[in-house]
Amino acid sequence: MRAILALYRPYRTLLLLGLVAGLCSSAFGLTIPWILKEAIDRLQEQPAGSTLLFLAGALLLFTLLQGGFRFLARRTIVGISRQIEYDLRNRLYRQWLDLDGGFYDRVPSGDLMARATQDMSALRSLLGAGPLHLSATVILGISAVALMARLNPWLTLYALTPFPVLLWALSMLRHRMETGLHRAQARYQELCGQVQEAVAGMRVIKTYTLGKAMVAAFSDKGEQYLAEEMRVVRLEGIYYPLTGLAGGIGVVLALGIGGQQVASGQMTLGELVAFNAYLAMLMWPTIAAAWILSLWQRGKVAFDRITETLAEEPAVREHPQPIRPSTIHGGIEAKNLTFRYGDGSGPSALSRLSFSIPDGAFVGFVGPSGGGKSTFLGLLTRLRKIPEGQLFLDGIDLTRLPVSVLRQSIGYVPQEAFLLSDTLRNNVALGLEDPEEASIHHALFLACLEDEVRALPNGLETVVGERGITLSGGQRQRVTIARAVARDPRILILDDALSSVDAETEKLILDRLRTHFAGRTILVSTHRLTSIERADLILVLDRGRLVEHGPHGELLNRGGLYSHLWDRYHRREELESVHGAQLTAGKGPELKIP
Template sequence: MAASQSDTPKTAPFVLLWKQMRGFRGKYAWAIAALFLFTAINYVAPLVASATIDFALSGKPDDSRPITWIIGLMGGADFVRERLWFPALLMVLLTVIAGGFSYLKGRFAAEASDGIARRLKDRLYDHLQRLPARYHDRAETGDLIQRCTSDVETLRMALAAQVVEVSNAVLLLLTALPVMVMLDGRMTLVSFALVVPIILFGYIYIGKVKHLFAEVAESEGQVTRVVQENLTGLRVVRAFARQDFEIDKFAAPNKLYRDRSLKLLHLMAWYWSASDLIVVTQQGIVLFTGACFISQGSLTVGTLFAFLMFLNMLLWPVRQMGRTLTDLGKSVVALNRMGEILSEPEESVPAGFVRPSSPAAGKIEVRDLVFGHGEENAAINGISFTVEPGETLAILGPSGSGKSTIMHLLLRLYDHTSGSIRFDGRELTELDRQWVRSQFSVVMQEPFLFSKTIGDNIRLGRGGAEAEQIHEAALLADIHDTIKGFPSGYSTLVGERGITLSGGQRQRVALARALLQDTPVLMLDDALSAVDAETEATILEALRSRHGRRTTLVIAHRLSTLAHADKVIVLEKGRIIQHGTHAELAAREGLYRRLWTIQNALENEMSQDTAP
């Protein structure tokens, strides 16, 4: 299920954006101020040109106020007529100053948008860390990556350009209008003749393409998802010779993405050409009407020139409206997608939860525990057991019987439906979740190592651990000699940028990490399944030396791993069907004895086969 299909109410996109803009709104204010000054200077330039044409060149001055005001400021008509270089120099100077303000606008806007994008990425990443395991079970990694990277980028680009552009358009319109009216009321009306139709046209366009933005973003997410899944499972794909199938599987979402993008691009191209046509028509109307007025003697060449320059400035944002609407449309979609993640509730923190100041003793009492991942099929169905501090509990059972689920419930990755789990005498749900987790060290069924050095991977168990402590943990996990055998020892990089460890080596590094953590409870979820029997025996021997000091929960299919546990429980379909010590269970009829007999027979057979 995609992360987008959540039932959680979403944060309205602009509310989310407004909140994220906190601390950057000042920068936007500066950017808009710089833009305002840039615009103001750009008004003066046409007026300088117009005044020069009318007073100094054509000799038919317009007595409208802005023009006479400007010519007065330039030292009067005679002064300008004798020194034509002066208005030219003034226009160059004004352009240079305007360039400076334009730079400042760009800089402030970029600083603000980059800051907001960074904050959003941090927030999304932070929030994803705090979402419950249930959310991550149904969310698709590729889709989440897309939301945290390219959606944020879409928004950043829009924020860098469009917030300021839109403010600019509004400012231009509000300030140009009075100046234009003062110059010539009739020409002002003519200049705005097509602005209303073009805005209407833009409105209709955005209505048509809005859903396409969401579709394009969704198909981009699908493409990312397929690539991510394929790269993660590359070995499986190769091993099953499924490359052709995977290539075909990729082709469909890739084609869909291309088709949708093309559809959007066609619409955009159509819009832009049509709006360009309207803009050019508008310029033609102004030029034609202006020429008529000039021939009637009711307009000067200078004023027409000023109007054409104003029109150019005003029509620029109108021409850009397509782009602005496109960017804003995409941003709203991106904001909605981010909002969906941010609206997901984090792992609950009960009011008045307890966070003990000392480490736990490690007593675990489970009573009538029930839990299911969905409505039907309880994964755990009325389980009860007790593990005293320092004891080792072994959990055995067929695949899917609920063994890992017990560990997940103890870690509070999920909350149980009914029954109780008491940890050191307190209800687990009353305890601070982070504290509970800090009392457990876990080796998961499929241990994950980060793309760091082996030493750093082990150190993850305890931040400030010294080299000796790391070596000690690695010795216990019987991986020290192997690590020493690598050319860079503990500094060997693991993963994509370094060496690939074998399954058994990975399990042992993960075990060293858990042992270094040295918490009151150690949980091993089939943690030695990829380790050979001899190495396993060495590790178990080392772990036995800790017996009595730390509570240990072991899940394993190999009974030799479980034989030394203080207690064994056997699960089937979420229920305990047998419990006791190894000796008791091996002597009693049931699943445990059947498995014990089969495994013993296999071992005997193998030892006979390999005997000289």
């Protein structure tokens, strides 16, 4: 409760204004039945007169004032809830950007989307409608009972007899409601994850004709969510009949007993009308109490889920005593580097790596899939937590370098080419402030993309679609390479970033990059071994360990894993060449690569 109330702290003045307006609206509303009582009693005594006109004018005025203050209260408090939602959503987005890769490994993206949408909406309803109706409920409830007691204490006691039973029943349902809402939210996040996976993999789904299977899986998730929501709806459905029953019994008692008292002269007709008007007013707080309880349960569950994300501590943090070098040269050294994914209890993705890369070197990373190449290259950008004293840049422990300084000095091209649904220009210039036109065109030149961009009708202003869907795989990779080199980094990392580019274009790109970045460090991970044949240093990784290192010729002469990979690569190239020639001649041999 205290944490939720703390959200109002920046807006406490506006909140106070809204609550005061709500108080005034309730006060004018409570006055109307009393005026009505006076009017009915005066009408029985004197059917005509200026007093009745005065009371009629007072009714009209108080009704208008009640509506005006209600509008002010609603606009103020609901407006505050929208502003808090805006603030929280920005905090949540910033938190997502601060969290490391390990967080996204264990938290499904559908869960994150549910927290940013449905949970945020439920919390907004609680923060807006909650105080607005809670204040009106408390004021109307207490005041209506007090005014009813003033009119007729014993009749008030009879009319309120069912309400203690109602409050007991609502308290019994509260815990079951909260448990059910937690389960429903969990099913909803699974449903969101199913939708996101289907949209992201739509081409695969269509290619493999998985439409029926995906619809069945989605229907299954939907049925689970529906079942949990229906349990909650059934519990909520008990609230309103209970409140209606309690209010109905109260009205019957008031009319029966009050009617007898009017007939016997113990009450006036105006007093009975006013009493029933206040009893009707009490019905709204009773119904609203159930609705507010439902709002509270949904909003509290949503708030807990949102704050759970906001409370996540980023694993990658700034060192309390950072070192800010004047220049990054690009020398890299690993000393017994060991890394495990997740909570650190699994197998080692990297195990006791030790090597040194001089600044300005062109270095190739090769090895079987799963050898640890991408893991090591990703650690250089500190996208994940790394142990202190095991990875160094220019002799400085990587954990002591400010993250912003480190990442601004690196141009990183990951395996998966990610593009925004934006223009080519904005994708290449991503993260740059006021980039020069010449630098963008030179980046395209280095990525061997300038001719293809020039051939497009809109050139650099061409919108590439979500994730670059309108481009080929090779084009997407080259756009991400252009994005990296446009930053003019001190260290360039290509993590299997040319796998969808033909060998000739790949060679041309690497030649251009090596010429442009002469004197700066270039790290290339690839399975196309001819790409790094002329590298200054080749590091061979297998199962997270460094098994060989050295230049190409030296590694071939050793006859180790690199030599085996080289022979296998060339046999595959030869077989593919023969296969292509035979296809041209109308034959189709089966490829068998040892």
